[in-house]
Amino acid sequence: MRPVAAIVAKDIAIEYKNKEAFTSMLLFGLLVVVVFSFAFEGSDRHALAPGMLWVAYAFAGILGLNRSLNMEIDNDCLQGLLLSPVSRGDLYLGKVVGNFVFTLIAELVILPVFIILNNLAFNTVLIWIAGITLLGTLGFVAIGTTLSLISAQTRMKEVLLPALQIPMTFPVILSAVQATSLVMSEDSKGVSFPLSVLGIFSTVYITASYFVFEYIVEE
Amino acid sequence: MSDTLALDSKDIEKKFGYAYAIRNISLQVRRGEFVALFGSNGAGKTTFLKVTAGLMRPTKGSLSIEGFDVAKNAEETRRRIGFLSHNTFVYRDLSPLENLKFFCRLYGVSDSEERLLGLLKRVDLAQRANEPVRAFSRGLQQRVGIARALLHDPSLILLDEPYTGLDAKAAQTLNDILDEAARSGKTIILTTHDIQQGLRAATRAVILDRGKVVHDGPAKDIAVQEAYVRYIHHGASA
Numbered sequence: 471m472r473p474v475a476a477i478v479a480k481d482i483a484i485e486y487k488n489k490e491a492f493t494s495m496l497l498f499g500l501l502v503v504v505v506f507s508f509a510f511e512g513s514d515r516h517a518l519a520p521g522m523l524w525v526a527y528a529f530a531g532i533l534g535l536n537r538s539l540n541m542e543i544d545n546d547c548l549q550g551l552l553l554s555p556v557s558r559g560d561l562y563l564g565k566v567v568g569n570f571v572f573t574l575i576a577e578l579v580i581l582p583v584f585i586i587l588n589n590l591a592f593n594t595v596l597i598w599i600a601g602i603t604l605l606g607t608l609g610f611v612a613i614g615t616t617l618s619l620i621s622a623q624t625r626m627k628e629v630l631l632p633a634l635q636i637p638m639t640f641p642v643i644l645s646a647v648q649a650t651s652l653v654m655s656e657d658s659k660g661v662s663f664p665l666s667v668l669g670i671f672s673t674v675y676i677t678a679s680y681f682v683f684e685y686i687v688e689e
Numbered sequence: 690m691s692d693t694l695a696l697d698s699k700d701i702e703k704k705f706g707y708a709y710a711i712r713n714i715s716l717q718v719r720r721g722e723f724v725a726l727f728g729s730n731g732a733g734k735t736t737f738l739k740v741t742a743g744l745m746r747p748t749k750g751s752l753s754i755e756g757f758d759v760a761k762n763a764e765e766t767r768r769r770i771g772f773l774s775h776n777t778f779v780y781r782d783l784s785p786l787e788n789l790k791f792f793c794r795l796y797g798v799s800d801s802e803e804r805l806l807g808l809l810k811r812v813d814l815a816q817r818a819n820e821p822v823r824a825f826s827r828g829l830q831q832r833v834g835i836a837r838a839l840l841h842d843p844s845l846i847l848l849d850e851p852y853t854g855l856d857a858k859a860a861q862t863l864n865d866i867l868d869e870a871a872r873s874g875k876t877i878i879l880t881t882h883d884i885q886q887g888l889r890a891a892t893r894a895v896i897l898d899r900g901k902v903v904h905d906g907p908a909k910d911i912a913v914q915e916a917y918v919r920y921i922h923h924g925a926s927a
Contacts, residue, residue, distance in 0.1 A: 476794035484782045487821070541780070545830075550778030550837065552744055554795035555768035688746050 477564025491537035499530035558684035606646035725887035771843030777834030
């Protein structure tokens with residue numbers, strides 16, 4: 471696991487120096503939450519809130535994936551990684567863990583703002599939402615990391631990534647919205663189904679990407 | 690025989706769609722040889738090096754590095770290869786020292802500051818070891834690339850147009866490093882357009898034209914010059 475840790479530490483060191491990914495993710499995520507909160511004033515807001523939260527997470531996440539991808543494209547650094555005696559699967563895991571950490575940190579700031587703007591209490595519901603956020607984000611970055619490298623080999627990478635990412639993560643986002651909606655209405659009985667879907671998709675995306683990664687990155 | 694071979698390629702072919710980048714390249718390079726690989730743009734030099742380094746999967750053929758099949762022992766072969774391209778593969782936001790430490794961890798070699806500063810000293814960058822690479826000129830960035838390519842003491846050094854963007858001093862530093870590597874028995878394969886740079890220290894010259902080997906012989910042979918003029922300078926096949 472040493473190469474995985476090295477890649478994560480390198481991504482954190484670069485982000486600590488330029489703060490590009492975190493700033494853009496946070497700014498965009500907070501803007502979505504604030505604008506939607508004011509746009510949907512009234513009784514509908516509570517029903518729309520879970521979708522609003524996951525739209526903010528998803529678009530902030532795509533910004534982070536784009537930035538993570540650009541870091542590796544600049545100076546052909548990805549080729550430097552591929553030249554090293556590290557399995558392609560471990561390179562993938564390193565990038566996934568790095569993306570997961572950045573996305574999660576941004577979400578940890580977005581979530582309290584969402585709670586406050588939607589007049590939610592800081593109680594067990596928050597713990598549930600945090601858990602759903604963890605699982606949903608894992609599924610999102612697991613496939614997003616692979617898709618970002620597929621789109622890296624095209625000319626329209628900035629456009630192609632969201633165009634691939636949103637449809638591919640639709641089951642993840644839909645399940646996360648359902649689960650969040652259920653826990654916000656304090657009906658946690660039915661939450662096991664969307665959570666299972668989240669768990670299955672995350673596992674499938676990570677396992678499949680781990681094994682196909684070498685075919686994606688090699689020319 | 691294979692024990693003495695650093696590189697053994699058999700009928701290597703790489704296609705992009707219907708276009709052949711390289712075709713039926715069978716090249717055996719003995720340990721300690723210094724091979725200059727010449728060719729005009731699109732001749733297949735970079736593709737051949739990328740296939741050798743494991744960055745590209747050949748469409749056909751087999752390849753082994755120091756007896757290890759590249760397809761079956763990819764990680765073991767990559768450990769033996771140092772690859773320097775005109776792109777440096779280093780992170781601009783990190784300093785040379787941070788870059789080298791990171792690559793040391795990937796290669797599983799010692800990342801002691803003393804060793805890495807020694808490596809940076811060889812490329813005249815020890816004084817700027819902690820500055821971000823972003824602040825460096827193209828030539829200085831290439832020096833970081835040289836240190837990155839050599840930090841794990843590879844036995845096979847692949848260089849793809851390494852002189853691109855280097856000033857005279859940096860080119861001389863690279864020449865000194867290559868001469869030292871050649872003296873210590875490392876195998877070197879260098880691609881370039883420049884026949885003078887290529888033949889300077891090479892023991893063997895190979896010329897590629899439209900993906901095929903059209904000349905292979907001793908570097909000091911007069912036939913190299915003739916083949917170079919025919920296939921590259923005049924573009925015989927064009």
